[in-house]
Amino acid sequence: MSTPMEQLYQQVILDQSRARIGNTDLLRDSAQAPHGSSHQVNPTCGDEIELETELLDDDHLAVRWTGDGCSISMASASVLSELAAENSVAEMLQIESAFHELMHSRGTMEADEGILGDAAAFTGVSKFPARIKCALLSWMAFKDALNQAQAAREEKHHA
Amino acid sequence: MSTPMEQLYQQVILDQSRARIGNTDLLRDSAQAPHGSSHQVNPTCGDEIELETELLDDDHLAVRWTGDGCSISMASASVLSELAAENSVAEMLQIESAFHELMHSRGTMEADEGILGDAAAFTGVSKFPARIKCALLSWMAFKDALNQAQAAREEKHHA
């Protein structure tokens, strides 16, 4: 049986926290497609992330981010970026909501790997209330940025 | 043996609280001799007293006051006024200091009736910390007013 530390720090998390997928320069206003960006801070530790979402077409999006933080928050942003490359917008929203629910489950939920993919590796985090914020930081930024991107697309459609 | 209530509310105190010796209109600036006045408030209950001291000559003084308060504070002002009529300035200062000491004795001191006269009846008050302020209110005003009167006399001497 693994220790609580090993349950928290799954190999996937340690690997992804070093891989930092999606951690590249932001395009900001030079992005072509409708886009949004969001800056989130964890006031406890000063960790921060700035994340950008670009709606490539009705179904696909690109995610880029810069930031600094603990292995949980960096791994989470990395997994998010990886998932964004592989899933549609609708699927990402479903993943976001499943991930949110998982994080607030206090360790009582089985992660649905079919939906969550690598994000299922964060199951152990839900037993550590102080770290839930770390895991959710990039997802909060994602949701906020996606909202903006969708609003921008709406505007474009109506213009 | 008397009850604590009876020790606190000596007959002298009940009588003096009704007699209110010295409770007359203040002369204020129409006073002839060097004088001072002081306004003291007990913030707990809003009780207040305004007391005036007039230095009739080097050795004698008159005390007048107006005010409203509990039986302890009214009796204390009354006894003070009575004593002021019968004692020299120096004696009053001695009484003031003896009374102050008695009030802070927490019931451990025998009052010196030779010095304190009727003010000795307040001995029981010192066992009731919440009431010490009531007994001292007029004496605080007296000390303050006397200081002012003495300062006024000094000024007159030097003028």
Added chain:
Amino acid sequence: MFARLRGDFPILDARVGQSPLSYLDSGATSQKPQCVIDTFIEYFQQRNAAVHRGAHSLAVDATEAFENGRIAVAELVGGAPEQVCWTKNATEALNIVAMGIDRASRGFGGQAAERFVLGPEDSIVVTEMEHHANLVPWQQLAASTGAQLRWLPVTETGELDLSSLETIVDDSTKVLAFTHVSNVLGTINPVERLVARAREVGAYVVLDACQSVPHMPVDFTDLDVDFAAFSAHKALGPTGLGVLWGRTELLDALPPVLTGGSMITTVTMEGAQFMPAPQRFEAGTQPVAEVAAFATAIGYLAEVGLEQIFDHERELAGILLDGIAEIPGIRVLGTAENRIGTVAFDVDGVHAHDVGQYLDGQGVAVRVGHHCAQPLHRRFGVTASTRASTYLYNNAEDCQRFLTALAEVRPFFRVQ
């Protein structure tokens, strides 16, 4: 049930000199059931740590206790947990609103705070029956901003005189601050009527709920107030804790008053950004053990039932009022029908201090003085009064012992 729950309050077994204790001073502060005391012990023995700042397990436990307190308060008074800001007492809560408006009026808080800006053309309305905590901060705000301070007068029966409500609360009124229940008269004020008028003129409503929340069911959302304040210590909770409750968008827009740690997002040497409510009003280490204990107190109140507590105290109020009516020379201040078990009175010929002292000699603890409501006492032509106030642990015997002692007061002081 009420007979049984007395045993939960260890202090009620105390003796005052030779006499048993009849504690009729819950309007000032309430006594605590053993479960509340036990929560202190448990907190300090098992989970004490600084909250919201650490990864270690104790800090996680402490944070949970702290945040669960907000949930308990929201269950007690309505609204969401984020609408509950911890303060040191109700006084701080009321000051946060008044001083936040002051800061907004001086340009702090940016555009979001503009809605709170007050100036010389505006008015603030309070009432003549306010506790100093809901009066002096508004005087200070008026002095600072130039706004006019107005007040609703009190009738002879101790109710708000609303005959001129429409002229006193008018289009210039930006804030209407009043007490739900008078801490002296016991009167329950018509919140709905006052809120309706405030809504007509677009004024913010600040409710002083110190004397209502402990004694009756209260829902701030139903009452539709903007801000409300009360203290834990009057509701079976510990000292050192109060609550500021507010509408979320207002709390988030109000400039904070006390600044420091745990209420900021980013700080440089040059400046700082503040968190949203509730944290923006919670600078520095918070009364965490107190919050945990208060959550227990709220659970206890809920178990007994606020409706039941209200009825129980109404019954006691009836005994007190009927009994006092039979004693010569006593004038009750405030005879409103709609009231809680708080009864203040003036004894003809005997100063309140002396009345309280005599009652204490018989083991009956009441409050004497102006009860932090000097203007109200002036309204009734006295500087001080004696106040008996009940709570769920009082019984008819307490009232009877009080009445017996009260009947002896004037004879003792030889007044007839």
Added chain:
Amino acid sequence: MFARLRGDFPILDARVGQSPLSYLDSGATSQKPQCVIDTFIEYFQQRNAAVHRGAHSLAVDATEAFENGRIAVAELVGGAPEQVCWTKNATEALNIVAMGIDRASRGFGGQAAERFVLGPEDSIVVTEMEHHANLVPWQQLAASTGAQLRWLPVTETGELDLSSLETIVDDSTKVLAFTHVSNVLGTINPVERLVARAREVGAYVVLDACQSVPHMPVDFTDLDVDFAAFSAHKALGPTGLGVLWGRTELLDALPPVLTGGSMITTVTMEGAQFMPAPQRFEAGTQPVAEVAAFATAIGYLAEVGLEQIFDHERELAGILLDGIAEIPGIRVLGTAENRIGTVAFDVDGVHAHDVGQYLDGQGVAVRVGHHCAQPLHRRFGVTASTRASTYLYNNAEDCQRFLTALAEVRPFFRVQ
């Protein structure tokens, strides 16, 4: 003695998962000895009542407990009991000074408060190592009055850089506010030197004593500061209580910030007069049980001896620093000789949150984050650090368990 006194702290017997607890987070908040917990029980079971307002016996008892607390604090830090004002925490105490000066600058407090008036030609000086509680309030004051905010920088060794003291603190300086001991670096600052400079230019000195009073002998009168602040919870006392200490004539002249009951002499509907210190800063019901418990804590500290506590913690600091030096990839923030047992550090390649989490897994409780000192962390090029901080109940074994766990951190996270 130090071996024995551990038994007085029930929480130290707690287990974290499988491991015993090594609590190295006293810089955030201290644990409480059983005698402090017992005081809570005793207070609420035997003497709970509102203070300063009643004639009844419980109120007299409660008032005595409350006022004895001031005497205890005065014995701990010097000065007279009236120089001790109760606050909710150190943060409130520092805010009272900054906001009182703000109010004075806007005409409140009359002639007596003129000495505090600040304007655009004046400066306020702080340091780069301040806790947000002693930084943000001064930023707010600067923003409000137009005064300039300046700061003394920090050297690479974590000490104050005083090379430009004479130009930073100059004739324009009206307030010099600094921490006695850094809550991150552990550095003890040269109070005498700073006070001497403040006196030369006529500036008021405000000392943040949060991290000194619990850990070493401190006498504010000897240090000759004007105002000082600290919290009970870091000195074996309860949450919900802080102290503002000041020179009497300054406290009496400073306009109050929070207003309400128990701090006034006379109130009419039009205005209010305020009491002198300490009451003028104590609006509303005070944390009375907390004061009683803190008095017990002070007695406990005095019995152990602050000199002895300081030496004991110095010894532990030595073990920590020597041990860390042997672990590869750890950079200690602040290497001043003159220090307390607080050690913050950065682990190369592992974020502080992860360090703290791993240590917690081994039963070692430390703090991670910016410790409410973001500018100081920026100075050292990090956003967060891990901090181990000792107190009288820690022993060499705690340090050893910490060091063993710390040595495992980089291997666990596969960093070399």
